[in-house]
Every structure is written in C-alpha cells, then in structure tokens.
Amino acid sequence: MIEVRHLTKRYGDTLAVDDLNFTIEKGRIYGFLGPNGAGKSTTMNIITGYLASTDGSVTINGHDILEDAEAAKKNIGYLPELPPLYFDMTVKEYLAFAAELKKIPKAERKNQITRVSATTKLDAVQNRLIKNLSKGYRQRVGLAQALLGSPEILILDEPTVGLDPKQILEIRDLIKELGKEHTVILSSHILSEISAVCDYVLILSHGKLVASDTLENLTSLMQGQNSLIVTVKSSKEQLKEILRGITAVKEFHFMGDCEEEHCVKAEIKTDPSSDIRELLFYQLAEKNLPILAMQLVRLSLEDIFLELTADDQAAKKVITGTPSSPTENADDTDTDTTESDTEKGDNENAVHM
Numbered sequence: 001m002i003e004v005r006h007l008t009k010r011y012g013d014t015l016a017v018d019d020l021n022f023t024i025e026k027g028r029i030y031g032f033l034g035p036n037g038a039g040k041s042t043t044m045n046i047i048t049g050y051l052a053s054t055d056g057s058v059t060i061n062g063h064d065i066l067e068d069a070e071a072a073k074k075n076i077g078y079l080p081e082l083p084p085l086y087f088d089m090t091v092k093e094y095l096a097f098a099a100e101l102k103k104i105p106k107a108e109r110k111n112q113i114t115r116v117s118a119t120t121k122l123d124a125v126q127n128r129l130i131k132n133l134s135k136g137y138r139q140r141v142g143l144a145q146a147l148l149g150s151p152e153i154l155i156l157d158e159p160t161v162g163l164d165p166k167q168i169l170e171i172r173d174l175i176k177e178l179g180k181e182h183t184v185i186l187s188s189h190i191l192s193e194i195s196a197v198c199d200y201v202l203i204l205s206h207g208k209l210v211a212s213d214t215l216e217n218l219t220s221l222m223q224g225q226n227s228l229i230v231t232v233k234s235s236k237e238q239l240k241e242i243l244r245g246i247t248a249v250k251e252f253h254f255m256g257d258c259e260e261e262h263c264v265k266a267e268i269k270t271d272p273s274s275d276i277r278e279l280l281f282y283q284l285a286e287k288n289l290p291i292l293a294m295q296l297v298r299l300s301l302e303d304i305f306l307e308l309t310a311d312d313q314a315a316k317k318v319i320t321g322t323p324s325s326p327t328e329n330a331d332d333t334d335t336d337t338t339e340s341d342t343e344k345g346d347n348e349n350a351v352h353m
C-alpha cells in the first residue's frame with residue numbers, strides 16, 4: 001500500500017530522516033512513535049507530498065509521490081499537526097472549500113460533506129464559525145477534511161495534542177472507528193495512545209527506524225521471556241533447589257531488598273510460553289515455604305520505547321518484522337552462567353539454568 005524506500009531528508013546539516021525503509025499494509029492502525037525531533041513530522045510530510053525528500057522514494061498504491069503526485073495523493077487523507085483551518089469560515093463553508101480543493105466532482109460534494117460530518121459528529125455545528133469551536137471540535141473538522149474524497153489511507157500527525165482528557169478519548173474512539181474502514185497512520189509521542197489505538201508500531205529515533213512490529217511481538221521480542229518476582233519465607237538454598245527442578249525456569253537471581261525477616265526475594269525468568277506460578281505455588285507449599293508475594297512482570301510500551309530510543313541503544317538495535325528474528329535482542333540477555341549468592345546488583349548474581 002505504502003512503500004518507503006531509503007528515504008532521507010536533510011535540512012542543511014541536520015539529518016532529519018536517515019535511510020528509512022518500511023511498508024504500510026492495508027487495514028491496520030499504525031503507530032508512528034518517537035521522541036521530539038525523531039523525524040516523524042518530516043516523514044509524514046514527505047509521504048503526503050507536502051515536502052520533497054533529499055533521497056529515496058515513497059510509492060502509494062503503485063504511484064510515486066513525486067512523479068505521480070496527483071494519483072498518489074488521492075489515496076491519502078492528511079491531518080497535519082497544525083490543521084490548515086480557516087477560522088472565519090463556518091464548518092460547512094470550510095468543508096465545501098476543502099472538497100473543491102480536493103477536486104471532488106461538484107455533484108458528489110454535498111453527499112460527501114454530509115457523510116464526513118456524520119462520521120466525525122459535526123452535524124450540530126455545521127453553521128458555526130471555526131474560530132468559535134473548541135479545540136476538540138476543530139480537530140474533528142480537520143479529520144472531516146481528511147476524510148473527504150474517501151481516501152484509503154489516513155495520516156494523522158499528533159491528533160490529540162492540546163486536547164483535554166475527554167476530547168482525547170473521543171478522538172481516540174473516532175480514530176478506532178475510522179480504522180475499521182481505513183488504513184491509519186497515527187503519529188504520537190504519547191505511549192498510552194499508541195497502545196490504546198494501534199495494532200502495529202513503528203519507532204523512530206534520530207531519523208532511523210529502530211523497531212517495526214506488532215505491539216504484541218515487540219513486547220515478547222524485547223522481553224524474550226516472562227519475569228516473575230517472588231518473595232518466599234525460605235532460605236536461598238531451599239528456593240534454589242526448587243527453581244532448579246522446574247524446567248521452564250531459564251534463570252533467576254536474588255534481589256537484595258526483602259522487607260520481611262527470614263525471607264528471600266528473587267526474580268525468575270521463564271520461557272515466554274510458560275506460566276510457572278501454579279507449579280511454583282504447589283512445590284513451595286509441599287515444602288512448607290509460604291509465598292509472601294508473587295508478581296508477573298511484563299514490559300510496557302514505555303519500557304520498550306525508552307530502551308530503543310536511548311541514544312546508545314538506537315544505533316545498535318533494530319527490530320523489524322516477524323518475531324522469528326530476535327537475534328538483535330540477544331545483547332539484552334545476561335550470558336553470565338556462573339552461580340553466585342552475592343547480592344550486589346540485580347544481574348550480578350544471576351543463575352542461568
């Protein structure tokens with residue numbers, strides 16, 4: 001649907017987009033995520049034909065955005081970070097104006113305006129001046145404008161910036177609805193927004209793509225395994241003996257901050273497909289070793305984002321595509337195979353099975 005190949009953009013000495021390659025497929029909601037200055041807006045402006053690239057190509061449904069701009073742009077509805085609204089127009093006037101600009105045939109304009117107004121719930125404010133609308137409603141007008149011409153793809157640059165919490169939820173729900181009929185690319189630096197709305201995540205850092213995968217795969221790729229933190233009323237030796245007998249346990253280490261007396265706290269890493277909580281409970285119960293706390297830890301998108309966009313990490317880690325290529329993640333894993341009881345740091349006393 002959209003093919004981005006070797007896309008590069010320089011502003012003078014600033015390399016804003018650095019050899020980007022990715023493909024957008026039909027029917028998904030894509031999250032375009034990255035810290036400020038990562039190159040999200042620049043990439044979106046190039047994909048939508050608002051900005052020329054320094055190098056590389058963007059093809060939309062087979063049409064090159066530079067060589068075949070009109071045909072390519074027909075497939076895209078764009079809501080820029082600052083929507084180009086005319087504040088002295090009413091909603092109805094503005095949508096008529098936008099329909100004309102998009103060269104929608106005159107006979108179809110009225111129907112299309114009625115349709116996009118209903119979708120974005122603008123019916124009640126058709127005759128209001130845009131300057132008198134709330135920011136949430138103005139954003140709906142921007143979305144309605146993007147929907148004119150029934151484009152297959154919607155590109156939304158930070159669509160909830162500056163909205164209040166209620167408006168944010170309304171716009172998110174609207175985007176999810178739109179995702180049923182359109183392929184959506186949504187840029188945001190709000191992680192909860194991407195988690196709540198998107199099926200697929202592209203993470204940019206310093207103009208480079210550092211991750212491209214489903215949210216689910218990203219989590220399991222980054223994590224590689226499940227992590228369980230337990231506090232048990234036992235000695236280290238007793239807990240070690242039990243953990244060594246459970247085949248799904250990949251490694252464990254003792255943590256230094258057990259609050260209770262005569263107890264140990266350990267982090268246990270297991271195969272991602274295994275949940276050892278019940279087995280561990282029964283085995284500890286058999287030995288009369290009470291569990292005081294047990295917590296399954298999963299990586300949040302925030303953890304993944306911070307890891308991938310940390311300056312030194314971005315250069316060396318690239319996660320793309322299927323979950324069957326986790327080797328780039330291997331340097332995450334502590335390969336120390338020696339056993340140690342010292343309680344210095346979390347990874348210094350790791351015991352690998």
Ligand SMILES: Nc1ncnc2c1ncn2[C@@H]1O[C@H](COP(=O)(O)OP(=O)(O)OP(=O)(O)O)[C@@H](O)[C@H]1O
Nearest residue numbers: 011014016034035036037038039040041042043189
């Ligand atoms: N017109 C411009 N002239 C010079 N440098 C620019 C211009 N536009 C963007 N840049 C620079 O290019 C880099 C990428 O900017 P861009 O706006 O694409 O990032 P972004 O990820 O969208 O950030 P934000 O979330 O802050 O909008 C930044 O270093 C920015 O300062």
